[in-house]
Amino acid sequence: MFPTYEHYKQERAALIDRDRSLRADYAQVFSETELKADRIVRSIRTAEAASIWGAKHPEIAHPFPGMEFLTGRSIIVKTKLFEILSKMPKGALLHVHLDATVNAKTLLGLALEEPAMHVRVPQRLTRDNIASVLMEFKALPRGMVTDSESYMYGLTGAGYAPNTWVPLRAARETFDVNLGGPEGFDLWVVGVLSIDPSEAYGTHNTVDKIWEKFASIFQVSGGLIYFAPVWRKYLYEFLRSSVEDGISYIEARAMFFMEYMVGEDGMQNVPHREWLLMFDEVQNALKEELKQQARESEFIGARIIYTTLRFITTEELDWYCEDCISLKKEFPHLIAGFDLAGPENILLPLIDYAEGLLRFRERQREEGVDIPLILHAGETCGDGTHADMNLYDAVLLGSQRIGHGFSLVKHPKLMEACREKGILIEVCPISNEVLRLTSAMPMHPLPILMNNGIPIAISSDDPGVFGNVGLTFDMYQVLVSSEVTGLATLRELARDSLKYSTLGPKDKEEALDSWQRHWEIFVEWVADLSS
Structure with missing residues (x-):
């Protein structure tokens, strides 16, 4: 006996329901205002898919x-959906590398303010x-450079002697007009310090090739x-721009x-x-500024994940671990965790550092501190490669969160472990695409992770390099690439970013309460858009 069509539809709905039952946005309670806002966002997404993305762009x-972010960015910023998401309170930014958080043009501007900076x-x-040609920058002690001719010739004059230091300002002012003059200098520097579409999707369109460009930056x-003088201004610009994008808390690597570091001298x-x-x-200082503007609730604060590189020796790892412990004891409110970073396909696997990291955990117990491991793992397309196998070590070593976890979907038991142990995955959509792990966002494994009930926080990774400063761009790419995902989904992602942060219980509760108040204001605004 075949089922009736009505019975078939009931079975179909039940199967879909079971299939999505592990998602963070499943069976959650949403207010009428939130549901209305969600419907409006979905409607705008559908309309813009036809009117904007379906239109011809010469x-x-x-x-x-x-689509590929570096190509589609110019369209994204013109959409109503992007405008809406730019106002969304996003919770925490949990995966971002501090030395890639300010766009190249702004960084160059900060450096040009410093007379000591040379190139x-x-x-x-x-x-x-x-x-x-790659340039080298360095702040030099006053009076160290005495070759006045280098100022006159700059980097492009016939008399320039290779590897001669030139004051940055002078190099810009004397840049050959045939190469664009000062504006050409800016374009040259910005081009070296960022990735453009022709590189990501043309000349460097494999993981290994794009990492060569990425590392050179x-x-x-x-x-x-x-x-130090640039560092201070750089930090301020990063934190300020994050707050303006609706990010209330940061754990930066x-x-x-x-x-x-080089000092003022x-x-x-x-x-x-x-x-x-x-x-x-x-x-x-930023908190005080926001307080003066009656905006103090917009920024809880920022902490540091102590990070070093995966080509250090196991003996050197001990030094960095001891340094981290020393800093944690002096700055308990600032040190949030410990990580090892770098291209996993090329550099040493976690197993090589496992003994040292276990020793690090024992040293913490002896010193009375708690520094969770928050490890990069699985940032690879590999299956069974050492980069892919890093996921096993991250889980076994007790990593509190996992950075990227791109290849995690190949491992059912590891996904189960992450779900049961509450190991959040710091997913960096645009970074994964630009660095060629996936060709476009609709092919990203994020929905698989979400459908398996694994906690997720959307992150930007290296926004100064990719041009995705803040979290709005990454949220946008996630939202437009899934018909299942809606504003209600983004609510849960934002909440989880705070819930799985390293904030203490009291601070976490206050952060979530503050975020909830801003969220309610936001959805009221979205719900009124149809009026």
Whole structure:
């Protein structure tokens, strides 16, 4: 006996219901205002899929919602949906690398304010080599550079001697007019410090190739960022722009690989503790500014995930762990966790550091501190490669959250473990796409993670490099790439970002309460859009 069509439809609805029962947005209680706002957002998404993404764009061959971000960004910013999401209270930003949080043009502007900042290149710049030459930046002690001719020739003059330091301002002012003059200099620097569509989707369209470009950016930008006067202004710009985008709390990965930063005197003599003092001073100054504007509830604060690189030796790991413990004891309110970063496909796997990380846990017990591991793992397309296998070690080592976890969907038992243990995955949609783990957002494994009930926080990873500063762009890409996902889903993602942060119970409760108040104001505004 075949079922009736009515019975068939009931079975179908029940199967869909069971299939989605593990999602964070399943069986949650939503107010009438939230449901109305959700319907409005879905309606706008549907309309813009046809009217905007379905329209012809001369500069873009095949536009579609969730397409390659660097190409589609110019369309995204024109949408009503993007405007709505830009006003959304987003909770916490849990995965972002501090030395890639401010866009390249702004960073260059900050550096140009500092007379001590210099630049050099290995050969005189010409039209033939400018696309391939990398510059080096460095703040030099007053009076160290005495070659006045280098000022006159700049980087493009016939008399420029290779590897000669030139004051940054002078290099810009003397830039050859045939290469664009000062504006050409800006374009050159910004091009080196960011990834453009032609690179991500053309010349560097594989994971290994794009990582070469990606790594070169940090080699160059460090000379600008890790100079104390720039560092302070850089931190302020990052925190300010985050607040303006609706982010109320941040746990940023700070790279402590270098033992010292360059100080105002041009000497590399600023230790890690001074980095944290500046971080605290800057965020406290921002909090005071917001308080004066009656906006103090918009920013809870920011903390640091101590991070170093995966090519250090196991012996060096012990030094960094001890340094982290020392900083945690002096700045218990600032150190949120510990991580090892870098291209997983290339650098050492977690198993090589497992013994040292277990020893780190024991040293914490001895010193009376708690520094959770918050490890990068599974940022790969591999299946059974050492990068993919890092996920097993992250779970077994007790990582409180996992950064990226892109290949996690290949491992049913690990997904089950993450769900049962409450291990949140810090998903970085735009980063994963630009770094070629997926071709576009509709192919991203995020829905698989969500449908398996794994806690998720949407993050931006390296927004200064990708042009996705804040969280609005990543939220947008997630929303337009799934018919299941709606505003109600984004509510749960934002809540989980705070719920799975390293804030203490009291601070977490206050953060969630504050976020809820802002959320209610936001959905009221969205619900009124149809009026």
